[in-house]
Amino acid sequence: MERSEIQNRVKSVIASVLEIDESTIGDDTNFIFDLGADSMQSLELVAAFEEEFDVEMDEDKALEVQTVSDAVGFIGTYLD
Amino acid sequence: MGVQEGLQQIFHPESIAVVGTNRKKGTVPHDIFANLLQDNFQGVLYPVSPGEHAISGVKAYKYIVDIEDPVDLAVIVFPSSVMHLAMKQLGEKGVKSAIIISAGFREVGEKGKEREEQIKEIAAEHDIHFIGPNCLGVINTGPAVHMNASFARKMPEEGNIAFLSQSGALCTAVLDYARSKHIGFSKFISFGNKADINEIDLLRYLKDDPKTDVILIYLEEISDGRALMDVAQEIISETGKPILTIKAGRTEEGATAAASHTGSLAGSDEVCDAALRQAGIIRCTTIEEMFNKAIALAYQPIPSKNRVAIITNAGGPGVLAADAAVREDLELASFNDETTEIFKKHLPSTANIKNPVDVIGDARADRYRVAVSTTMKDDNVDGTLVILTPQSMTDIEAIAEAVVEVGSHESKPLYASFMGEADVATGIDILQRHKIPHYILPESMCSAFTSAYQFHNIRQRDTNTIPKFADADTKQVSNLLEEAQTECLTHLPEMYATPVLKAYGFPTLPGGIATSAEDAVKMAQEVGYPVVMKIMSKDIVHKIDIGGIVLNVISEDEVHRAYQYILKNAHKSSPDAEIDGIYVQKMVTGGEEVILGIKRDPSFGPVVMFGLGGTYVEVFHDVSFRVAPFGPGTADAMIHETTAYNLLSGIRGKSPRDVSALSDALQRLAQLAVDFPMIQELDINPFIVLDDGEGGFAADARIMLSKQE
Known part of the structure; x- marks a missing residue:
């Protein structure tokens, strides 16, 4: 899958889970610091990424991912 | 910023x-x-x-x-x-x-x-x-x-x-x-x-x-003990604000202390306890104890003496309080004539008008008011402790208000113990709202009063005068220790340690090393009988444990036999030990054996130890510690707080020992500890304290140096 496609789908998932406008999400946007995601929402994001990309991620490592670009890279490792 | x-x-x-x-x-x-x-x-x-x-x-x-x-x-x-x-x-x-x-x-x-x-x-x-x-x-x-x-x-x-x-x-x-x-x-x-x-x-x-006005602190670790002591002493001396602490957690250093005397005798928590006391910080073990003492210090004047009046409406609690007061080093005040006259006039004939004052079970607020206000005005009283038990005729709230009202006009401390819980709750509430320290038990009340009185003494003490002994030869000690470090020695036995002490003004006993029995006889004759003979080897730390010491050697024949006996024991117990010879030293008879030492604490730095000496030191654990440097007041306090002090002060017809010589030795040791950080540990065991005016001697010593980097 192309990186740009992963990126678009990641942003779409984030916008849906955090109920925000997708256009406000940049590549370096931090889920917690910039979007105000709390610990529950972080778990929801991991679950939503797994569903969106049909992968099963290491939860501890997934929770360390905090930005869009990091998420794209991390999900990419499961799709290779 | x-x-x-x-x-x-x-x-x-x-x-x-x-x-x-x-x-x-x-x-x-x-x-x-x-x-x-x-x-x-x-x-x-x-x-x-x-x-x-x-x-x-x-x-x-x-x-x-x-x-x-x-x-x-x-x-x-x-x-x-x-x-x-x-x-x-x-x-x-x-x-x-x-x-x-x-x-x-x-x-x-x-x-x-x-x-x-x-x-x-x-x-x-x-x-x-x-x-x-x-x-x-x-x-x-x-x-x-x-x-x-x-x-x-x-x-x-x-x-x-x-x-x-x-x-x-x-x-x-x-x-x-x-x-x-x-x-x-x-x-x-x-x-x-x-x-x-x-x-x-x-x-x-x-x-x-x-x-x-009062500072409470809960600590789990003290990262810079010396800085804590310095700031506490600064606060107390400059502002008079008391500091109370709960210090939790014991470090592992105590449990794994070195095998040496001072090391094993100084668990970290013991050093911490001593250091906090030295700094004037009141250490408490529970939250309740801390607040019991804090409210006494925060709400009421600090007593300048320890004579208390106890007022009660029940005999039993009065006796309990009197017992607790005496246990806590308080004195039951003897009332002056004026107080006695007022009591005779205003209290019933069945009342006990001596201390503790029993205003009798049917006492109402008027009797309490008279008793409290009169004792508070008595020059022989430094503070009043009010006890109440709830009886059917006791007007608890009115009595609480009377106590509050009298307290508001006086400049002496006034504490209360309304015993019980449900019935006295409203009275206690009145006392607490008006900053009369209240205690469930008279024992806690007495303990709090003692703590406040002790804080008065802490504020009075002089912690700034620290002597610098001019006769301490820093250069010579520096040379001796550097020489030892050059030779990669970390354990310095007596023959190295004694010159260090001598250079710092410690009285030592004459003696020297013999490498043959004939040498030993010559030395014994030089220093005069009786003598002590000891194995000298950097590889043998505890000489007594291996039969490496013979005391009270009084003749040429005995010197010969002792020499062979010590060598045989040394070879048997430590076949690989490098033996420097046998140290022949003048033996002092009489005097009291004590131990003095230095150790390094990771948080507080150089610490000096004092305790009962000889082989009993590890049995009775009668030791005290202080962080160096310190002056005469601190040295005296560390001697006084041990049981050994009773022996030194003269018991059962024995003459009092020269405690001032001991105090001087502790201060010199403190200076040595500060001047030479390379000394990790030092033991003087025993230091023999002679009769008052005759001084004392460092009879045996050893030093552990830090490894040179």
Whole structure:
């Protein structure tokens, strides 16, 4: 899958889970610091990424991912 | 901005941004903001909450840099993973003070430690001073600020006690306990991991805080013991504010102490205990004990003497209180004639008008009023302790009010113990609201009075006079120790240690090393019989354990036999030991054997030890410690607090020993410990104290040096 496609789908998932406008999400946007995601929402994001990309991620490592670009890279490792 | 300026801004901000707050009630990020708002913070509040437009009706900002006006203090509740981003924005915004509430730093392991280091670096770069992380927060009850920047459930009452704690959870328990007893606080600070601002900075701030009269501190670790002692002594001597502490946690050093005498006798907690006492800090073991003593010190005048009057409406509790008073080193005051006359006139004939005064079970407020006010005016009384038991005719509230009223006119301490619980509750409430220290048990009341009286003595003592012995030959000792280090020696036996002590003015006994029995005879004749003969080897630490010492050798024949006996024992027990010879030393008969020593504590530095000497030292553990350097007052105190002092002061017809020579030796040892950090341990065992006026001798000694790097 192309990186740009992963990126678009990641942003779409984030916008849906955090109920925000997708256009406000940049590549370096931090889920917690910039979007105000709390610990529950972080778990929801991991679950939503797994569903969106049909992968099963290491939860501890997934929770360390905090930005869009990091998420794209991390999900990419499961799709290779 | 200096730390103290940073603290001033932390306690007196005109504006606060709560960074990372949210709308979810019952979470720390939400409750911190809600507490500031609901507890009526007097400045301006800014919630910083990405994704929210308002928190509790207050306009929210996405970032702290979006706030147009200046921000004095940031309270940060973001998770630790993004703390570095928040701190960078603080720097960008120009915020110089912060409280970092969030956990997930040093306390959770390596990753957390890295995060803590990262935020420390950012703070240093932007000149930000902060409390925390991993803390409950900070409260300032002063009406001009009224800041509850914490997630404690309720704001405490205003008071003159400051409470500092390394543990956040303990803070909430303390607040709850204090609220039930109407104990108010000036400042309430949970300082958590103390990554930037530590207890020393906070104590220094509270020294000059006009709202604080008593300081309480809960500590789990003391990172700089010497600094703590210095700031405590500064506070007590300059402002007279008492400091009470609960120091929890015992380090492993105590358990794995070195095999040497001083090392094994000085567990870290014992040293800590001694050091806190030396600094004038009152160490308590429970929260209850700490507050029992704190309210006595915070609410009432500090007694200058220990003569108390006890007033009771029941004989039994009066006797209990009298027993407790005597146990606690208080004196039952002998009333003057005027007091006795007033009692005869105003108390019933069945009353006991001697101390403890029993106003009898049917006493109402009028009798209590007479008894309390009269004893408070008596020149022979330094404080009054009021006991009440609830009987059917006892007007508890009226008696409480009478006690409060009399107390408000007097300048002597007045404490009360209304015994019981349900029936006396309203009376206790009146006492507590009006700052009459109240105790459930008379025993606790007496203990608190003693503590206040002891604090009076702490304030009077001189800790500044520390002598510098001019006859101590620093250069010679330096040469001796450097020579030993050059030879890679770390354990210096007596033949090396004695010259060191001699150079520092310690009286030592004449003697020398013999390498043959004939030599030994010659030396014994030179120093005069009787002599002591000891094995000399850097490989044999405890000579007595291997039969390496023979005492009271009185003839040429005995010298020959002792020489062979010691060598045989040494070869048998330590076949590979390198033997330098046999030390032949003049033997002193009579005198009392004590042990003196030096050790290094990782937190407090050089520590001097004193105790009962000889082979009993490890059995009775009768030892005292002080942090070096110190003067005569401290040396005398460390001698007096041991049981050995009873032996030295002369018992059962024995002459008193030369305690001043011992005090002098302890002070010299303290100077040696400070002057030569390379001395890791030193034992003088025994130091023989002769009769008063005759001095003493260091009869045996050994030194452990630090390894040269």
